[in-house]
Amino acid sequence: MLKKLALSAMIAVLPLAALNAAENQKTLNGAGASFPAPAYVAWAFAYEKKSLGKINYQSIGSGGGIKQVSERIVDFGASDEPLKADKLAEDKLLQFPTLVGSIVLAHNIKGVSDNKLRLKNEVLAEIYLGKITKWNDPKIVADNEGLKLPDATIEVIRRSDGSGTTFNFTTFLSLVSAEWKEKFGAGKAVDWATGAGAKGNEGIAALIAQTPNSIGYLENAYATKNKLARAALTSKSGKWVAPTNDNAKAAVAKAKWSKDDHFYQSLILQEGDSSYPLVAPTFILLPAEKADTNKEIVAFFKWAFQQDSLIAELGYIPLDSATKKLVIEYLQ
Numbered sequence: 001m002l003k004k005l006a007l008s009a010m011i012a013v014l015p016l017a018a019l020n021a022a023e024n025q026k027t028l029n030g031a032g033a034s035f036p037a038p039a040y041v042a043w044a045f046a047y048e049k050k051s052l053g054k055i056n057y058q059s060i061g062s063g064g065g066i067k068q069v070s071e072r073i074v075d076f077g078a079s080d081e082p083l084k085a086d087k088l089a090e091d092k093l094l095q096f097p098t099l100v101g102s103i104v105l106a107h108n109i110k111g112v113s114d115n116k117l118r119l120k121n122e123v124l125a126e127i128y129l130g131k132i133t134k135w136n137d138p139k140i141v142a143d144n145e146g147l148k149l150p151d152a153t154i155e156v157i158r159r160s161d162g163s164g165t166t167f168n169f170t171t172f173l174s175l176v177s178a179e180w181k182e183k184f185g186a187g188k189a190v191d192w193a194t195g196a197g198a199k200g201n202e203g204i205a206a207l208i209a210q211t212p213n214s215i216g217y218l219e220n221a222y223a224t225k226n227k228l229a230r231a232a233l234t235s236k237s238g239k240w241v242a243p244t245n246d247n248a249k250a251a252v253a254k255a256k257w258s259k260d261d262h263f264y265q266s267l268i269l270q271e272g273d274s275s276y277p278l279v280a281p282t283f284i285l286l287p288a289e290k291a292d293t294n295k296e297i298v299a300f301f302k303w304a305f306q307q308d309s310l311i312a313e314l315g316y317i318p319l320d321s322a323t324k325k326l327v328i329e330y331l332q
Helices: 002-008 037-049 062-070 085-091 121-128 164-176 178-183 200-210 220-225 245-252 291-304 308-312 321-331
Strands: 027-032 054-059 076-079 093-107 155-159 196-198 214-219 279-287
Touching: 027 062, 027 291, 037 054, 037 093, 037 220, 037 291, 037 308, 054 200, 062 076, 062 164, 062 279, 085 093, 093 164, 093 200, 093 220, 093 245, 093 291, 093 321, 121 155, 121 164, 121 178, 155 164, 155 200, 164 178, 164 214, 164 279, 196 200, 200 214, 200 220, 214 220, 245 279, 279 291, 291 321
Parallel strands: 027 054, 027 076, 155 196, 155 214
Antiparallel strands: 076 279, 093 214, 093 279
């Protein structure tokens, strides 16, 4: 029931019902990345149900989250793109990771089921460069013997808003394609070569579901919730890897977290034959000067760090105990 309620709340605004909560509890407001929104809703719903506090989270994209917390519109922001130390100092922000998720390539090809389609990383880059335009292109067919791929135009789906998911995906494309790096680079928003845009991970999922022969990138929880088929990619060493929990964990194991740089970390294209190449942590941003409010937010996340099962069942990877300890030390 909890999972169903959490996932059904993945719209632009994610309010939480006041179940069993005291009427005079202060509501803490956050906004930002859609990538972790289902997890934050699941945590916050359970937190309020236990009368521990009220959290309201708006899924508006990482760009919006950074902007709103920097302008002190919300109590905390959320971003899948970590900010470097100089930017944090400029805006007087603290930063810490909360969980890790996978970015998957979901598609809507009739007759092709989950994890059956194989796309080499460089082939995926050529699709987003607009160079490969048909599903039966020889470069795709060569890696998909036995699959009946249609003689149909590939309908490319991508984000239209400022997005941390886009930052991580375009970082990946820049690493696997020199042409992509030169022409577009990495960022929360880029001047796309092709494709139809949608807002938020929820918008991407909806557009893929209603568009035959489409492909798009989104957080794994949204693909799972919407029963979208996903493609296997290649690891950094060239081995085929499906977007499974074990393959994502193999990439997470390579993380080297440090309080000194406010946990700045990328997990894109990690070493290892089984490391899924599109894995990303997500981060919370706090105004450094708001000690009283921050104390309440920290209390919420300290509690949330003990509720791994709530987010694991949604397809996210909880932080390991050592990293959680580092985060708590940093916040104290």
